[in-house]
Amino acid sequence: xxVTKGDVERLIDASIGAAPxxxxxxxxxFVTKTLDYNFAMTLTEPFYIKPNAExxxxxxxxxxxxxxxPLGSYTHEAKLAQLKQALADGADECDIAMDVSAFKSGQYDxxxxxxxxxxxxxxxxxCKLLYFASLLTEDEQKRAIEMAIDLGFPMLKTNxxxxxxxxxxxxxxxxxxxxxxxxxxxxxxxxxxxxxxAFVEAGVSRxxxxxxxxxxxxxxx
Amino acid sequence: MNKKxxxxxIDQTDLTPGEPYDKITEFCKDAAENGFASVCILPxxxxxxxxxxxxxxxxxxxxxSFPLGMDYPEIKEIETKEAIExxxxxxxxxxxxxxLKGGDYDIVNDELARVSKACHDKGVLLKLIIExxxxxxxxxxxxxxxxxxxxxxxxxxxxxxxKMLPRSTSxxxxxxxxxxxxxxxGLKAAGGIxxxxxxxxxxxxxxxxxxxxxxxxxxxxxxx
Numbered sequence: 301x302x303v304t305k306g307d308v309e310r311l312i313d314a315s316i317g318a319a320p321x322x323x324x325x326x327x328x329x330f331v332t333k334t335l336d337y338n339f340a341m342t343l344t345e346p347f348y349i350k351p352n353a354e355x356x357x358x359x360x361x362x363x364x365x366x367x368x369x370p371l372g373s374y375t376h377e378a379k380l381a382q383l384k385q386a387l388a389d390g391a392d393e394c395d396i397a398m399d400v401s402a403f404k405s406g407q408y409d410x411x412x413x414x415x416x417x418x419x420x421x422x423x424x425x426x427c428k429l430l431y432f433a434s435l436l437t438e439d440e441q442k443r444a445i446e447m448a449i450d451l452g453f454p455m456l457k458t459n460x461x462x463x464x465x466x467x468x469x470x471x472x473x474x475x476x477x478x479x480x481x482x483x484x485x486x487x488x489x490x491x492x493x494x495x496x497x498a499f500v501e502a503g504v505s506r507x508x509x510x511x512x513x514x515x516x517x518x519x520x521x
Numbered sequence: 522m523n524k525k526x527x528x529x530x531i532d533q534t535d536l537t538p539g540e541p542y543d544k545i546t547e548f549c550k551d552a553a554e555n556g557f558a559s560v561c562i563l564p565x566x567x568x569x570x571x572x573x574x575x576x577x578x579x580x581x582x583x584x585x586s587f588p589l590g591m592d593y594p595e596i597k598e599i600e601t602k603e604a605i606e607x608x609x610x611x612x613x614x615x616x617x618x619x620x621l622k623g624g625d626y627d628i629v630n631d632e633l634a635r636v637s638k639a640c641h642d643k644g645v646l647l648k649l650i651i652e653x654x655x656x657x658x659x660x661x662x663x664x665x666x667x668x669x670x671x672x673x674x675x676x677x678x679x680x681x682x683x684k685m686l687p688r689s690t691s692x693x694x695x696x697x698x699x700x701x702x703x704x705x706x707g708l709k710a711a712g713g714i715x716x717x718x719x720x721x722x723x724x725x726x727x728x729x730x731x732x733x734x735x736x737x738x739x740x741x742x743x744x745x
């Protein structure tokens with residue numbers, strides 16, 4: 301089966317990437333550019349949500365944001381406050397990072413208790429659990445995926461990016477382990493059309509990338 | 522300067538995601554034995570560090586809105602208060618760099634006013650990370666001015682979050698900041714400082730703290 305440009309386009313959560321610490325105007329410019337595409341989501345950091353959600357919603361598009369990102373290091377009250385504000389500002393989806401230090405310390409109940417109210421706040425909106433596949437052993441990856449399913453996350457996010465790249469093997473592990481119980485968004489290191497196709501073939505239901513325009517352009521070559 | 526004096530400049534740092542509690546406990550005990558000023562760790566590890574450092578002279582330092590700084594002032598305030606409740610004695614807050622670059626100084630003033638009050642009400646030291654390597658000289662000067670106007674205790678050069686930054690902190694960055702803050706305001710050089718020579722150059726340029734993941738190497742490299 302051939303993976304088409306449209307197949308990939310519909311799966312993309314597009315983020316600005318390249319420009320660290322962008323100004324509001326730079327983010328708006330990026331967001332406006334995504335209106336020309338049929339991406340699943342346009343992603344902005346929490347501070348930029350409100351005006352950009354207005355731009356996206358006016359065009360019938362959706363905004364996703366990130367909570368406790370990129371290191372999974374926000375404490376409980378800060379995480380909840382960040383999430384509540386994001387929803388009030390108009391976020392349609394949220395990618396929520398788990399407390400990866402607690403997880404690596406075997407404190408699984410603590411990780412769950414931290415996330416539970418977050419999932420509840422999301423209601424019918426899609427939230428993805430950022431579980432840091434690249435920091436976990438295979439057994440830990442399975443445990444994190446199981447936890448995400450138990451908590452009611454509709455989707456996983458493999459890695460935060462920033463040098464934490466996702467491998468096809470990590471996605472295959474998640475797909476083989478979870479089947480259709482949870483969606484998988486690959487995140488981290490998806491830069492080209494070939495990357496995107498390889499991950500679609502491995503079973504992802506979403507692709508997070510800061511190279512969305514480039515990937516689309518690759519298909520037209 | 523002797524080794525003991527140099528150690529007092531160092532915020533021994535581990536901001537790697539996913540460090541387990543037992544590793545941070547060891548890290549803190551080592552830091553206390555070496556006489557470092559503080560241990561700088563992620564907010565989710567503050568309780569662990571506070572327990573490990575209890576009864577020592579080494580302080581618990583953590584980061585707020587790290588490493589991107591793209592949170593509302595209200596959220597930074599909440600994160601700061603939670604960190605202090607958990608045992609943080611020093612807060613390294615990432616400035617909203619995009620807001621500063623966009624000239625939206627009201628945002629930076631607001632976040633600084635809130636976090637400065639949250640810290641100083643509890644006797645906690647506030648360091649402001651201005652991310653010099655993403656700023657022009659004029660923007661660095663403006664950041665110093667906003668820091669001074671809001672009672673920031675220490676201006677810190679960089680998050681040291683390498684994947685996002687074009688370069689390490691330079692001696693010139695430190696000199697520029699030093700020229701635009703009060704003599705009594707502290708200055709923390711962080712980001713790519715790995716050797717004794719690096720650290721001494723930064724101190725000579727006006728740094729009063731050094732953020733480094735290799736504090737022990739820095740101190741051990743000093744000739745007796």
